[in-house]
């Protein structure tokens with residue numbers, strides 16, 4: 001039996017993906033910072049689905065985190081056939097008013113660790129008959145989003161990196177996919193400091209369970225980019241059809257009016 005390793009598995013979309021994979025009888029390795037939450041989730045998944053589950057509590061925004069995850073997998077001799085790079089967060093506000101330290105930390109988690117984990121884990125994935133990498137981006141990846149500038153750029157990186165790696169590995173046993181959710185009901189809004197947008201987001205939100213199911217289905221089918229929900233697919237398509245100045249103005253109109261002056 002081989003394992004699926006999920007980052008950011010304690011909450012939200014990552015937690016829902018853990019349930020989705022466990023439901024499909026996949027053994028799991030859960031990674032996030034909240035040790036107690038991971039411990040409870042691991043116990044619940046073992047009991048509910050009869051799968052093997054282990055967890056590692058670690059801060060993936062710290063340099064060297066990916067190497068520690070790989071070391072844990074090799075020391076424990078865990079055969080890993082799926083890597084879900086899901087841990088990530090946003091920061092909402094004007095670029096110059098957000099702290100540089102926090103934005104650096106976002107880039108470390110959303111970009112640097114995702115690349116490093118993909119690199120570190122590839123040899124383990126290549127040792128399996130069939131393997132998958134699923135990188136979680138966002139619909140924000142497809143255009144510049146004023147007030148979410150660094151976040152949107154970090155997710156654009158994820159989409160382009162995923163496509164490049166996917167092509168490089170096209171003749172290998174490793175299928176690489178990208179999941180780009182739109183607004184999803186999780187703690188994302190709170191972490192990003194976007195509480196003022198809560199009511200607007202609630203009108204469009206999908207549940208993390210539905211996003212996780214569509215994401216895992218798409219990954220197993222070997223899709224390149226998975227965008228859950230018709231509205232999200234239309235929004236992304238519009239970014240290819242409309243001039244950039246217009247999509248940026250529309251996004252700014254949506255987000256800027258909720259910002260404190």
Ligand SMILES: NC(=O)c1ccc[n+]([C@@H]2O[C@H](COP(=O)([O-])OP(=O)(O)OC[C@H]3O[C@@H](n4cnc5c(N)ncnc54)[C@H](OP(=O)(O)O)[C@@H]3O)[C@@H](O)[C@H]2O)c1
Pocket residue numbers: 007008009010011012013014015031032033034035037058059060061062086087088089090109136137138139180181182183184185186187188189191
């Ligand atoms: N919700 C949305 O509307 C939405 C839309 C598009 C894309 N996404 C993307 O979906 C992914 C999952 O987000 P979510 O919506 O499920 O948010 P969430 O509910 O806030 O969950 C984030 C997960 O990442 C983990 N995490 C955060 N910082 C970490 C760190 N430094 N080290 C290790 N783990 C860390 C959290 O666990 P701990 O706190 O225990 O560490 C948690 O398990 C992110 O990449 C996000 O950008 C979300």
